[in-house]
Amino acid sequence: MERPKLPRSAAARATRPLAACLALGLAPGLGACGDEATPPARVTVQVLLPDGLNPLAGNARLVFTFHKSDVDTFVETLAADGGTSGDLTFTYSFPEEMETSVLEVTAEDSGNNVRARGRSVPFDIVKGRVLTVGVLVLSLDQWSYAPAAMRLSVARALHGAAVVGDGGLLVAGGTTAGGVTTTVEVFDLNAWEAVPGVPDMPVPRSRFAMVALNADQTLLLGGVMASSTADMFDGPTQTWSQIPLPLDLPDIWKGPRVIDMDNASAMFLGGFDGSDAAVPLLVRGTGTEITTVADTLDRADPSVTPVRTADGLRFLLYGGNELGTMAAALLDPATGAVEEDFESPDESRTRSSAALVGNDKVIVLGGFGTDGTTLETHARILDLGCTEGPPACSRWADGGTVLSAGGFVDAVGVPIDAENGDTRAIFIGGVDASENPTDTVLVDADYPVAIRKPMRTPRSAAAVVRLPTGQIAVIGGLDAAGNPLDTIELYEPQAR
Known part of the structure; x- marks a missing residue:
């Protein structure tokens, strides 16, 4: 066949x-x-x-x-x-x-x-x-269910998703009602329907990182199940291959964060090993190999946002799971060096979210505060246009209390249209202190007010992807009762 x-x-x-x-x-x-x-x-x-x-x-x-x-x-x-x-x-x-x-x-x-x-x-x-x-x-400006032909054949959470080909959506792995899965689904974003017959991935994965390196290759790394390889999906041939991991990588790597480098490679950091210890590694992945760049990161699972500075590309690290660490630092992805002299707000946060907007501002929102239990309700705004720092200008501003109805952790921050100067981001899929799904919120860095954008079905642990159509897709996830979902919701932003 x-x-x-x-x-x-x-x-x-x-x-x-x-x-x-x-x-x-x-x-x-x-x-x-x-x-x-x-x-x-x-x-x-x-x-x-x-x-x-x-x-x-x-x-x-x-x-x-x-x-x-x-x-x-x-x-x-x-x-x-x-x-x-x-x-x-x-x-x-x-x-x-x-x-x-x-x-x-x-x-x-x-x-x-x-x-x-x-x-x-x-x-x-x-x-x-x-x-x-x-x-x-x-x-406009509200959540809608995708067409019925776009329902997942397997309800899942803690899975991965990526845009592939010239208009395909690849959904892989995750946790289903039957446990961690190897199943894979592809959807055609021209016909808005499923593409049948996609082969399963080699090993079951849940809570892993997934990134499209280019139109043809998609890389999967980490997860809650032990594995000594990363998985590579080749779209044109519809085949999977496995890439050996370096010996210093844990065979269980839960929740690594991934940054697409736009050059057929990606960087991975953060997350936890099988004993729930923070993984101190910075790792580079390509279509043929996985290599360790640095093994001495001193921040436990911070939020990570790629930013452009006068010195080139840096990763803005914010917070982490060790209390007492100053909130912000810059990481050089080429060397793994952390620039500790970067101006930082006088706070510490864990499980916060960040998004780069308007090309030169970062919104930091949510997370637990200094005591590790109180939800943060105010925003922090980083102005990358402030290159000299105090007293000429202030890199960081307190955006005020924007989450008046209560905070969240573990949301995904998605910029609306940063390339065209839009200063808004939407924060999706967070949970409150009781692990219940919270509403998505829209925040503008220039006028920090959080506007609630309720989903059709509140959910957490979903995959979030910006589609080539400009719409933001939230795929699967867990409902308020902890059940895996098979629906996809889409958000069409209001133009500025």
Whole structure:
């Protein structure tokens, strides 16, 4: 049997030439299909809806914007029912020889206000080709369930997820109702459905690190089960390989933190070994080897945020599980050296979360305070634009009490759009002092107020991934009763 393929670009999947025009009843030389020699590109757009609430209800029109070297915009009128009784499929023609495009679909009300939005994965517009592009449209600034076809086949928590190929979502491992698993699932983010037949990974893993090194290779390291190897998944061949670990790495490495280095490598640090002792290692992983960079990190499992400084790339370490350590330090990932002279707030935190926003600010939120039991409710804001430090400026500011309803630990901080200067981040999947899931909160570094964004199902121990569509996905996890979940929730941010 032929192995299933990971999702590639829409153009690569749909290459029907002129015969497709004839099959559609369109004569050559007429309408969208153009002349027989050089028929234009033909793009069929399928507008997809989340499971549950219809984001198109009450809106008047759909606006289709094809972002390429130029911009083409089309407007379609919506039925009063928001399209629930009809097929939300639209077809457009283009004369381009070849263009890479991203399609944005917005739903507007009668006052021209955008109420819902979605974007496609990138695709190629090519003369003579007919392709189908799917766009999932979601209500702005709230959580929605992914389409029913995106449900996990195995409910899981403490698993990994990564974007692979040109538009695939790989979900692997974790803990299920039956224990730690080897199962793997892949979803196509153009069709928004599962891709069957993906092979299981070599060993069961839960509470491990997972990162896409590039479009084809995904690396898995650590976990609660003993293993002397890392696992590498190769998308084009749909095969797994194993990479031996250095002898100084523990065979049980629970919860290592991973930083994608954007050069087909990743760095790992933090976490705990099988005896719950902090792992003092900085480790580099590539598609062929795992190496130890340093073995003397003196911070136990801090939050880690990559930042750019005058001296180059550094990791901002904040807090850790040993009380009394000053909150902040900078780590040089090339050498493992910790720059202890970095200005630090006079506090210590454990299990806090951090996110880089606006290119030059870091929001630190949550965690336990100095006594190890009281939840922190105020934010710390690092200004990387302050290069001279006091008295010229202050690198750190107290953002004030932003978690007035109570704090959290173990959340994942995700910037909304840092590359374009957006100073907001959303903090996802935290738990309170009783290990109950807490609401996600949206925080702006310039105006530190936490705005609650309740999920459809509050959850912790989920995998969090930014999709190539711009949406933020929270996959699986544990509900308030501690049961593994099989649903995926998506957040479509409100544009600034």
